[in-house]
Amino acid sequence: MPGIMVTPPVKITGFRAYTDLTTYQYCMVKYQAANVATVASANTDLVFGVLYNEPYTGEPCEIVPPGQICLMKVDGAAGAIVPGTRLASGSDGRGHSITTNVKRASAIALDNSAADGDIIAVALIPSDVSL
Amino acid sequence: MAGVAPDRPPVIMPGFVAAADLSAKQYHIALYSAANKLTVASAATDLMVGVIYNEPYTGEPIELVPPGQVCLMIVDGNAGAIVPGTRLTSDASGHGIATVTNLDRVIAIALDNSSAAGDVICVALIPSDVSL
Numbered sequence: 001m002p003g004i005m006v007t008p009p010v011k012i013t014g015f016r017a018y019t020d021l022t023t024y025q026y027c028m029v030k031y032q033a034a035n036v037a038t039v040a041s042a043n044t045d046l047v048f049g050v051l052y053n054e055p056y057t058g059e060p061c062e063i064v065p066p067g068q069i070c071l072m073k074v075d076g077a078a079g080a081i082v083p084g085t086r087l088a089s090g091s092d093g094r095g096h097s098i099t100t101n102v103k104r105a106s107a108i109a110l111d112n113s114a115a116d117g118d119i120i121a122v123a124l125i126p127s128d129v130s131l
Numbered sequence: 132m133a134g135v136a137p138d139r140p141p142v143i144m145p146g147f148v149a150a151a152d153l154s155a156k157q158y159h160i161a162l163y164s165a166a167n168k169l170t171v172a173s174a175a176t177d178l179m180v181g182v183i184y185n186e187p188y189t190g191e192p193i194e195l196v197p198p199g200q201v202c203l204m205i206v207d208g209n210a211g212a213i214v215p216g217t218r219l220t221s222d223a224s225g226h227g228i229a230t231v232t233n234l235d236r237v238i239a240i241a242l243d244n245s246s247a248a249g250d251v252i253c254v255a256l257i258p259s260d261v262s263l
Binding site for chain 1: 243
């Protein structure tokens with residue numbers, strides 16, 4: 001894990017896991033149904049936060065919403081990530097760098113990554129910014 | 132009120148007073164009125180500054196939640212479905228409504244569902260200057 005740290009962010013409660021999300025801590029999440037969240041799976045997904053715990057199916061999710069500084073699992077091997085890089089979701093909810101129009105950037109990287117599975121500090125933004 | 136909630140209270144910004152009777156406007160979207168005075172937003176193009184968190188009468192101090200915070204907002208999900216991720220602007224009454232209209236000013240991202248007028252839901256406030 002790179003070295004930029006963050007203070008504990010605000011989290012929202014009230015959502016439950018649509019599926020087993022025990023391996024998706026620090027991954028991006030999207031709306032599935034009323035009060036149900038699941039992991040994001042595409043760079044066009046409307047992401048509304050980052051999962052901060054490890055819930056099994058039906059268990060409560062701890063989600064960090066837009067506007068917060070938090071940790072995110074990223075894949076810097078898919079494209080170099082440096083502070084300022086815009087991040088959208090990969091197929092597994094991990095942050096990937098994007099430079100392509102009509103993708104939904106959901107975070108700004110605050111640290112470097114060149115490997116898949118790095119957990120870095122990011123600033124979450126509203127998931128609707130085309131490049 | 133739906134069930135999504137932040138895990139801590141939002142930052143409250145002091146220094147403003149109510150430009151009108153806002154005693155029935157808790158959780159409504161706030162708009163600059165004059166120096167140190169706020170009123171309720173009334174249009175999607177208003178330059179919104181946050182959410183009113185108390186119930187002040189004219190001239191009384193306002194508890195304002197500024198952008199960057201996670202807080203509660205009264206919305207009208209009947210005007211257009213609201214789900215987590217929906218961009219919200221103000222209607223004529225200072226209620227949050229969904230928008231996909233160019234040049235509307237977005238003040239918040241919904242973090243919960245609403246399909247009815249008067250719902251109070253959890254939102255993430257953002258700077259009110261984002262074109263769609």
